[in-house]
Amino acid sequence: MNAPAPRFQEPERHGIGFYVSVVSIIAIAIAGFLYTLPLISFQGASVTFVLGLLALVPVVLLLVLIRWIDQWEPEPRWLYVVAFAWGAGVSTLQSILGNQRFQEIIDGRIELDTYQQAALPVVVGAPLVEEAFKGIGVLLIFFVFSRYFNGAVDGIVYGMLIGLGFAFTENIFYFGEFYDQLGTVFQARAIENPFVHPLSTALTGAGVGFASQARSWFSVIPMFSIGYAGAVILHGLHNFSAIQDMGSAQRLAYQLPVYAAAVILICYLRVRERRRVLDALAEYAQAGWITGNEMAMIQSVANREAAVRWAGERVGRSGGNPNDGIRAMRRFQEELLDLANTRVRVLHRGTVNRPEVRVEEARRLELLRQLREVLTGFAVQPAGTYGY
Known part of the structure; x- marks a missing residue:
């Protein structure tokens, strides 16, 4: 119970x-x-x-x-x-x-x-x-x-x-x-x-x-x-x-290709890194550490803000301090992204199975579980052994 x-x-x-x-x-x-x-x-x-x-x-x-x-x-x-x-x-x-x-x-x-x-x-x-x-x-x-x-x-x-x-x-x-x-x-x-x-x-x-x-x-x-x-x-x-001694129009024409290239590069890198983070989180979801709703929440800024509002209302309705829910949800989202970025990094470096990396991964997953308790209003038992 x-x-x-x-x-x-x-x-x-x-x-x-x-x-x-x-x-x-x-x-x-x-x-x-x-x-x-x-x-x-x-x-x-x-x-x-x-x-x-x-x-x-x-x-x-x-x-x-x-x-x-x-x-x-x-x-x-x-x-x-x-x-x-x-x-x-x-x-x-x-x-x-x-x-x-x-x-x-x-x-x-x-x-x-x-x-x-x-x-x-x-x-x-x-x-x-x-x-x-x-x-x-x-x-x-x-x-x-x-x-x-x-x-x-x-x-x-x-x-x-x-x-x-x-x-x-x-x-x-x-x-x-x-x-x-x-x-x-x-x-x-x-x-x-x-x-x-x-x-x-x-x-x-x-x-x-x-x-x-x-x-x-x-x-x-x-x-x-x-x-x-x-x-x-x-x-x-x-x-x-x-x-x-170029005029304004000449300098703009001179620099426009640079600006266009910068926009294209930045947009490409944003999409690329977003995909890598979501792929890393999907691995945790498949292992049972992240729910489908949490994956949907992290997908966009609008979804995250909606989740923050929900958390404040949820904790408030249960008799708690709404600010607890808001702070817990913001920290939960930060930790999710941090967990994913860390996994992307250790996978690229080939250090994912080092003992110290596994210990840190377990610590992060445990923190997510504790934050989830605040958001749901109930103690949540771990899904299984940390790591996979």
Whole structure:
């Protein structure tokens, strides 16, 4: 006979070291941004503050796009903050120093003519330096927060967020430097072409994302290099177009193929990774660990939200706290996706039968069972031996 389920007490997701890492990275990034701000401010504190608000306009618009890309399996909000902060505070400061060093090297080359001395730092130096320091942020997330790095789509999201943070700080600089042409500069950077940094670093992120599911961690080195090379080329092509004195229509025609290719690639990767996750969950469903209703629930964002509402109402009708049901269902959905992503990863790496992997799988399945008790209102017995 089923016994009433206990009051929901959500298990801790991470240890103290995890949160120390998050806070430390964000703190370092904020310090970097505050150190950078005086270096890029030309109009005084009050005007710079207004320019910062203007620089937030493309940030808000692109966050909507990034959230759409990340919609089916969203990353934690705090990781959005980590990635954006790294781009805005660390990558920009290091890039200023790196670009200055590259300029010093070019200035010492007497064999270069005037055009080459002006063009090389823009077309070659800036892409090499800036994409390197943005790419380090992608690697940092990959190694420190590997649980939340589950493929190319995740890499694209992190890369775009880092690039977006970088573009935010850089826009403050350009808005201030060309303050007498603010309207023209705002139109060019914030409206017509806010994508160069997010899309470039997205290529680095995609490369690292592919490595996240490879057999060996060492594959991150060549995959990062390939993604970084693509980021440098894309960034360099954009900067080359900027010094050619193209009109708005010409630049749009020049960049349109890149945008079209990016949309096609992102859509393909979203469908591909969604299929892999659902295939992994189907294996658990066949083994009896996941019900048909749970499989249907996880298929779409709309189904998940409907399930969250149902859980709150269900627990409330049974005399419990509706918030318990809502929190339990959201955690249940997160754990389902995490379970599937972990299985996809260990299958690709060939480590699915290692004892430590089986122990972790059993822990996740047990947590799902406990969450299910809260959602159904009854104690649920395990279907059988964990693993298969």
